[in-house]
Amino acid sequence: MSNGLGDLEVQLLTLRTDAEGAISQADTLERLEELRVSYLGKKGQLSAILGSMGKLPAEEKPKIGAIANTVKEALQTSLDKQRNALETAKIQALLESETLDVTMPGIFRPQGRIHPLNGIIDRALDVFVGMGYTVAEGPEMESDYYNFEALNTPPDHPARDMQDTFYLPDGNLLRTHTSSVQIRYMEAEEAPIRVVAPGRVYRRDTVDATHSAVFHQIELLAIDEGLTFTDLKGTIKVFLQEIFGDLPIRFRASYFPFTEPSAEVDLQWNGRWLEVMGCGMVDPNVLKSVGYDPEVYTGFAAGFGVERFAMVLHQMDDIRRLYSSDLRFLQQF
Template sequence: MEEQLASLQQDLATLLPQAQTLEELEKIRIDFLGKKGKLSKILASMGKLPPDDRPRMGALANEIKTQLQTNLEARKTALEDAALAAQLAAETLDVTMPGPYIPIGRVHPLQATIDRILDIFVGMGYTVVHGPEIETEYYNFEALNTPEDHPARDMQDTLYLENGYLIRTQTSSVQVRYMEEHAPPFRIVHAGRVVRRDTVDATHSPVFHQVEILAASENGISFADLKGTLNTFITQLLGERETRFRPSYFPFTEPSAEMDVKFGDRWLEIFGCGMVDPNVFKAVGYDPEKVTGFAAGFGVERLAMVLHEIDDIRNFYNSDLRFLRQF
């Protein structure tokens, strides 16, 4: 037995340096010190020894076992230290090296225009509101006093979805949703994307953006308030400009008008506007005998083209970096 224990100690000393991973070392430990390991098999024959030899061999076996455990633990510590050193070497960062080049982003010219417009209206006391792009016919048309036979409801203009839904053709639907949940007085502004069936060319796109404002009160809002608001907005956005209002027609305003702004020797239509039609107030539960208000809206793309002297609306959507880097 003494020879077997010595041989066991020598075998472990030979195998330990060969263990290069903690998994390999664990297999060696189980092979030597496990319940069915080599040491256990040797100790199982202890009962066959003469009684006088058992104390000495027992002490020797315990000494050998302790030595085996010490050697295994030392090898485990060495492997863990080596693994940690390798990890640290692999993850070491040279803080003196320059970082990767990341180009500075730019705000898209359309978003920059929207931000500038909203800032002006917020400065005039308006609250920014939001609404869904997927709408029902009620909010997109009916509540806005648009009869079923109105041309705007034709399939050529509106993209209809399943189950009576559609992609909104105007941001005016947000006004109805807001009025259903809020009582006057208020002044709100909304900017968002709308979709209409249209042929793409230099000045038309089926996807574009609108800004809508709405003011309502029981204290008597007049068309003069509307004109003053729009003229103030144009002055803050474009500077002093000559403007004019022309009679027009919109289902949800009465009277209705279009506001033109003069650029050089030509007039450009900017706003569609008017006093809110009493039928719209009735649809949201307001008393049109008490509540008055005005609404106005315009296309962001047209204004952005004027501000940045862009001659093709498609440039906004082509994602051409040569174009976008100018802003």
């Protein structure tokens, strides 16, 4: 054996011994990959040793080649074995960390309930959506135009006295009704439309058992060709029957600046008449303000206070209970 052949053989066997020792000590998959590149990569230690084969006689090259293949296969086997061991250990550690001890007592979290106001809103919207209405929302801070002027209530109109308003320093105000949502919807959409607008509204009211400065309304609006007061009465009758049952209903003449004619809706409840809604045919001036032709389209509108419905249906004695967040009260629902 020539000195060159002997030196390469020793280098290859030493490489195998050192590499197998290092591979067996690798404790992460990342470290194992570094060793693979170091020993078997294109620029690795095995390739560097084999690069010296060019100096050997032709008859000695096959022997060194066979030894090199043996070393390469041995190292690859060691790498695969250690990789499988590390992957198995990683999976086992993950399983142990995610193991659920079914004998441990659970953590009790009380189940939530739907607030009475949200319950009424959900029931009402289900009825109107079932009749083909679209739910719309708008800003709670409004301009005077959308809250009053577009609804046929100019600055000097006496009807403004019916709604004590929270005005803001910039001239805007907190909306006093969700009718402003109807104006915005009509400006954005072409007739015919059917829309229902739920939301929070604000009025400078004296707080007592039946009044609050902040409360909730739901208003509906329908605009189409040929709509009449009969359509309004039929819609309200179906709605109230869905909410309260088949009870007597009556319409009393009333006044609202944005509807003509207008009416209050009463429901016979526990032997007496109870006012529950306001309604009317949309005033032509309102239609003109949003660009609808009152000679072509007619419409009707109606609205009610969510709190009033909740108090009647749940037999509450004080509206303030709805806002107190008292769990002793809310857990009844």
